[in-house]
Amino acid sequence: MNAGTETAEMETAEMEKAGVETVGAEVAERPASVDLREEYECSGVREVLEDLDRELIGLTPVKDRIRETAALLLVERARATLGLGHETPTLHMSFTGNPGTGKTTVALKMAGLLKRLGYVRKGHLVSVTRDDLVGQYIGHTAPKTREVLKRAMGGVLFIDEAYYLYRPDNERDYGQEAIEILLQVMENNRDDLVVILAGYADRMEHFFNSNPGFRSRIAHHIEFPDYSDDELMAIARHMMAGQSYTLSPRAEAALAEYIRLRRAQPHFANARSIRNAFDRARLRQANRLFETATGALDAARLSLIDEGDIRASRVFRGGLDSEVARRETKR
Amino acid sequence: MRITQGCFSFLPDLTDDQISAQVGYCLENGWAVGIEYTDEPHPRNTYWEMWGHPMFDLRDPKGVMMELAECRKANPGMYIRINAFDDTRNVESMTLSFLVQRPEVEPAIRMVRTEVDGRAMRYSHEVMR
Incomplete structure (x- = not known):
């Protein structure tokens, strides 16, 4: 019995020695200089950034911040290859902005970027909300949170509406446990x-104020501005082009007016509102074609969204009926 | 006596990096990974205590290594093994199993002969601590 364990130990020791030697060899081969330009090209960072530029309309401050972050990470990596003193930079981020400003989309791109730079191993995005982290009874929260964290290992954990984790009005809320x-x-x-x-x-600001631990552990605060009317119009065109729909010139004018009116109404969610408007316009267009068309339809007619399809929206009548009624009673 | 069961058990004990690499291989193949522990290494003891559920939706071995660290903390001096389950045949069938912890002093397994029905012989094994 003893003989067996001894050989095992000896072999482990030998293997460890061998391991040390290979590490030593790596040190000897360390390059004397690093070409940042080449790193930038080879790592695929450029593709991600170009992708970001092409697919996301507007959001200039966000893109600038991401470019800065990418530069920092590239330089950090170059420093590491040259053997300069380095510590893994804190990469946790907070994305603040109104609904529909592209936070999830950018998070997805960020995961790809971090993967290419080698800061996360797998580069997948796990998107969760309070319900996925916080349990319903005592002892339920910790395993639930751990489960999610295990799933997110090697990737990016995206916590949407993170401020719901903290409920100051209920001191026995399980959210605190998840936060810890x-x-x-x-x-x-x-x-x-x-x-x-x-x-x-x-609300994020309030959340960070009540949980200072988070603020100090998050290095990058990125703010997502609201889209301007022109940007929303461009987004609408981009969406429609992506699904092979076209707008008639009059429909385009109607859509511009729609965007202006919709912004002033409650529950405006930037690009998401536009997507919903587009979905409803498709519905009306399909209905119109079905009811009016006689004979064969060509591709152009099937993909044309007309003024009527957009003008029929309730937004032009002042929003949802309930909203209009409420405003009238107030008056 | 050094217990040899499952994969790699004739090799020196795997280091954490090696365990992590093996788990990474399992996850790449889409296998679910479970952790089990016991203090009874009898070869017929196939059902070990489960440490939580098998992990079905991991992408990175770190998740398993975290659970393993917890399991080791809670069960020092016990046998711990990692099992990988393949579901291509519509059942979670075990495809890989290897020990990741053993006690410092392992129990011996002794063979016991029992005479039955006259001169007939029955053999059985028992774990001796």
């Missing part, structure tokens, strides 16, 4: 996952 586990993992497993918190700007 999150903070611990954000600190101890910085090499394993990146956490992105997202939500409305003012």
